[in-house]
Amino acid sequence: MTDNAQATxxxxxxxxxxxxxxxxxxxxxxxxxxxxxxxxxxxAHIHGVEAIKEFFIKIDAPLNISHEVLxxxxxxxxxxxxxxxxxxxxxxxPDQVVRAPFMHIFYLDQEEPVxxxxxxxxxxxxxxxxxx
Numbered sequence: 036m037t038d039n040a041q042a043t044x045x046x047x048x049x050x051x052x053x054x055x056x057x058x059x060x061x062x063x064x065x066x067x068x069x070x071x072x073x074x075x076x077x078x079a080h081i082h083g084v085e086a087i088k089e090f091f092i093k094i095d096a097p098l099n100i101s102h103e104v105l106x107x108x109x110x111x112x113x114x115x116x117x118x119x120x121x122x123x124x125x126x127x128x129p130d131q132v133v134r135a136p137f138m139h140i141f142y143l144d145q146e147e148p149v150x151x152x153x154x155x156x157x158x159x160x161x162x163x164x165x166x167x
Contacts, residue, residue, distance in 0.1 A: 040108035040116055048149050049117060053102040059095060061088050067149040074154045098123045102137070113143035113152075121158065135159055 048067055055064025068084040075081075081090045100123040108116040117139040124132045135158050142153040 040110040040114070043107055043109045045104050045107045045117075046149075049104060049107060049115075053104060053119075056091055056095065057101055059092055067151045068154075069150060072151050072154065074156065076156045077158070097126055099126055099129055113141075113146070115141040115143065117141070 051064035052067070053064075055061045065084060065088065068087060070083045070085070072084055072087065073080065073082050074087050074090070076090065079090070081087050100121060102119055102121050104117055104119045106116075106118040110116065119137050119139075121135050121137055122132060123135070124130070137156060137158040140155040141151055142155075144150040144152040
């Protein structure tokens with residue numbers, strides 16, 4: 036990065052992206068992804084928008100889940116940092132709610148319209164037995 040990260044307002048494309056993950060309705064929220072996008076989620080490496088959609092369906096379909104963005108930063112070289120918290124429960128056990136912190140690091144190919152080259156996600160610590 037060529038400069039320090041600066042806290043900024045959460046852009047609309049981020050809110051749409053989070054909503055797409057929560058609802059599994061990918062439309063406009065996944066428009067910044069392409070077949071060339073790489074996503075790293077923990078140790079998983081997923082390549083391409085369709086595979087990324089399938090991955091989120093696999094991990095989130097059994098859950099009632101909501102992602103809240105707590106902080107967002109803009110850094111040089113197209114790097115965007117997001118810190119948030121996910122609230123989730125298995126659909127079969129909706130009263131057993133778990134909260135987990137997460138970080139997303141977006142590496143953008145271009146700003147307007149936004150195109151994501153790489154996305155790195157870390158989540159947890161998490162009581163995995165409660166939701167998996």
